[in-house]
Amino acid sequence: MAATIIEVAKLAGVSPATVSRAFGKPDLLSERTRGAVLAAAERLGYTPNRAAKGLVTGKTGNIGILLPDIVNPFYPPVVKGATDRAAAADLSVFLATTELDPRRELTVAREMAKQVDGLVLCATELRDDEVAELAAQCAVVLVNGEKPQLPSVVVDTGPGMLEAVEHLAELGHSRFDYLSGPATSWSNERRMSFLRRQADRLGLRVEVRGPFSPSYDAGTVAADEVLASGASAVIAFDDQMALGVLSRLHELGIDVPGQVSVIGCDDVLPVGMARPALTTVKAPCARLGRAAVEVLLGGATEVRQQSYQGNLVIRDSTGPAVRRRPRGHAAPRPA
Amino acid sequence: MAATIIEVAKLAGVSPATVSRAFGKPDLLSERTRGAVLAAAERLGYTPNRAAKGLVTGKTGNIGILLPDIVNPFYPPVVKGATDRAAAADLSVFLATTELDPRRELTVAREMAKQVDGLVLCATELRDDEVAELAAQCAVVLVNGEKPQLPSVVVDTGPGMLEAVEHLAELGHSRFDYLSGPATSWSNERRMSFLRRQADRLGLRVEVRGPFSPSYDAGTVAADEVLASGASAVIAFDDQMALGVLSRLHELGIDVPGQVSVIGCDDVLPVGMARPALTTVKAPCARLGRAAVEVLLGGATEVRQQSYQGNLVIRDSTGPAVRRRPRGHAAPRPA
DNA sequence: AACCCGTATGCAAACCTTTTCAATGCTGCC
DNA sequence: GGCAGCATTGAAAAGGTTTGCATACGGGTT
Structure with a gap:
């Protein structure tokens, strides 16, 4: 069906090699020949077959x-x-x-x-x-x-995470939870150890929960754990989890950021639409x-x-710390 | 770098054809030969080169x-x-x-x-x-x-759109705006003509605005047009636009669904997180x-x-109609 | 005028695989 | 015992392209 280099060569009255060169090494040809070949190719709708080319060049493109x-x-x-x-x-x-x-x-x-x-x-x-x-x-x-x-x-979430921790510190939070992503995730590993180091440095206490899958649903279950822990702030592995947390918190009537502050990571969704708009560490994907x-x-x-580097985008889900006591058990979850 | 069929053939002491068959038509070979070939291939880390295969079979995989x-x-x-x-x-x-x-x-x-x-x-x-x-x-x-x-x-957005229009009718809306997607979009075309037909049938008035690009930002500008038109409800080409509308409306202090009802399309984002949660026509992507x-x-x-077929998912962005008068001009937009 | 060189092009091999056809050896049957 | 037929394998062509080498030509040099 598709035209081959040979048909083009015939039509243009040249050898296949010349046709090949017209595409690959145009400067090796006289302007006249090149023009003729290109015209013939155009008429036949020819373009080189990549597989064949790859076979000889070793490059697939x-x-x-x-x-x-x-x-x-x-x-x-x-x-x-x-x-x-x-x-x-x-x-x-x-x-x-x-x-x-x-x-x-x-x-x-x-x-x-x-x-x-x-x-x-x-x-x-x-x-x-x-x-x-x-x-x-x-x-x-x-x-x-x-x-x-x-x-x-x-x-490199370092700078953004640092901003986030500082942001929480400024707001008076003395401890926060980190919702871990998948255990095998390199990003999660980095983020977690960095967070620990910085929290230490700033005199905050951080507790890691999880691992959770990076999903909205996982966020909703993580929210209950956070509540039980009594943390006044939480940083989630990614925005999806953070959104899930927000959703569950809203469902339970917990005010964000009044009672709990929530920070996401990535800024990939239109998280500004969340209720409340999510503070997050933006990643340059x-x-x-x-x-x-x-x-x-x-x-x-x-x-x-x-x-x-990512950087912190402050929206409405973070606010001043409030002393809370852990809830013994969470409210019933919807079926 | 990668081993070829020939090297495998040599190692196994057979012809290249046999090696080919060992992979492609195993039942043509004696068990013994096939085993030997496979073993040799294994040792050399050989797997067939798809490009070369495609060249002869005409299928690329x-x-x-x-x-x-x-x-x-x-x-x-x-x-x-x-x-x-x-x-x-x-x-x-x-x-x-x-x-x-x-x-x-x-x-x-x-x-x-x-x-x-x-x-x-x-x-x-x-x-x-x-x-x-x-x-x-x-x-x-x-x-x-x-x-x-x-x-x-x-x-087929038909059924879902029908549900949407009926939903609006039940809520007492007598007219609504449709925010058109790209002019060249087949989906948009279908959706629009269907909406017109159904609105007619149910005695509602529909006005089409746009075309807009299917994006959050386009939604924010569309919101102003909707306000100016005085419609009490709006159906957007997709969720991104609808979210944009929601955002702009919130910014202007317009209550949704108190003053305006908003319906999106696709249900692809975690639109349940929107403020308010978005009613939308779900598409089975x-x-x-x-x-x-x-x-x-x-x-x-x-x-x-x-x-x-898609179907309507009713959340919190739709509510009873309220008589509004068109606003002469919208509030200033943020820089 | 003979020679050299650079430019423009053609020839043919090579890339790796599948597949058709032919060859081989063996089985089973008359 | 000879032969048909099957199972198994090999030889070779084909698929479309690039590229090293060879060729042809024209112009400049000595």
Whole structure:
């Protein structure tokens, strides 16, 4: 169906090699020939077959993005950043999701590795040696992850989290809860240890609850734990959880920020619409994706880590501390 | 780097053809040979090169999804549905976005068409003949669109919209505004004409405003128009717009649903968190993606349309009608 | 006038796989 | 015992492209 280089060559009265050059190395051809070839190609609707090309060049012109879950609102902006940058470099992008199953992640990654020049691994749960195996096949860059010998692009929540803790301290909170994300999450690990350090430094007490899945529903159950703990403020692993907390709190008639302050992370949803508008640590997701592809483009020769800082966006879900006593048990949850 | 079929053949002491069969048509081989080949392949870490395979079979094992904007929360679930189904069928998926530029859409689609067995075109803005050109190269299925001779999968907002209008009628609203999505949107077109028909039938008056881009920001400006029009209720093209409306109304101190009722469409965001929780017509996005891939899998022989119904989810943003008079001009908008 | 060199193009191999066709060896049957 | 037929495997072509090498031509140099 699709025209081949040979048909174009025939129509233009040249050899296939010439047609190839007209597209690949235009300056090797006389202007006249090139014009004729291009015209013929146009007429036949010809464009080079990437698979065939890849076969001889060893380059596929594709990159792959592997992420846990596209429905997690953190990722669409990352994907957007990546696809935009890839398109600009004339790369096609494969997308696959792991559905949070590490076994599946390896299978999918292996499959992809053979079809792409570069692989973007987001929040991977693969072991070091598994990633190394992939890296032997194609360029690999990690997003929100860290592996020996591999370049990575991460969001540095440090500054934003520091702001958040300081913000809470200023408001008079002496302790807060951190709602942990998935136990295997590198981001969560970093965030948690950073939070501990900073809380220590500022003389606050932090208690970690969880791990929870990064979801709205998990937030609603986490809310009960927070109430039981008696903390006057809570920082959630991501906005979805924070929104869930808000929802449950509202349901229980607990005033936010009057009785409890809530802080989210990422600022990816229109969280300004939450009740109340959510204070959150913004993450530069789109930049992450863009940067990851750029690393791939650069050949990923120098192993280095790029980090992009997030910052605190203060809205209405944080306020002055109020002394509360823990609730023995939460109100009944809806069926 | 990667092992080829030839090296495996050598190691196993057989011909390349045999190795190929060991993977593709295992039952043609004696158990002994197959075992030897598989063992050799294992040792070399060999797996077939898809590009080379595609070159000869004409099948790539890939499908492509083309959509306007991955950051539009309508699409991630669609993509999820599609990738899940594709993975189950051992297909890899290309993802590309058009960024709402029809010229770009054609280029990208052409590029993709050569690398895939099937193409999922979401809310395409391509002309009939352009899509036909693509369909000549590979199977094509439309999501939320309609073209002659092509299968499509759509969300049928009819029932949900009918519920919405009836809901408004019951609440005593005698007129409402519809905030139109992009002028080129097939979904919008359908929704609008359906709304007009039903409003007519039920004796309501509907005024269409816009077109607006399907975004939060567009919603905030649309809100002013609604106020000026004096409508007591408004149905927005999607949830993002509806959220924008809510936000602007809140900013102006207009009570929802006390003074104005607001209905969204899609139910893709955690819109329950909006202030107030948004009444919306739910769309079964994930099913859309799944069904689209299934059509592709089925060979798309019979041209037919599958539609999935949405339904109204009543929350807190709709309430009894109140007579309002149009405001001459809106309050100043924030810088 | 002979020679050299650069420019523009063609030839053919190579990339890796699948598949058609043919060859081999063996089974079972007459 | 000979032959048909099957099961198993190999040889080779094909698929579309890029690229190293060779060729042809024209112009400038000595």
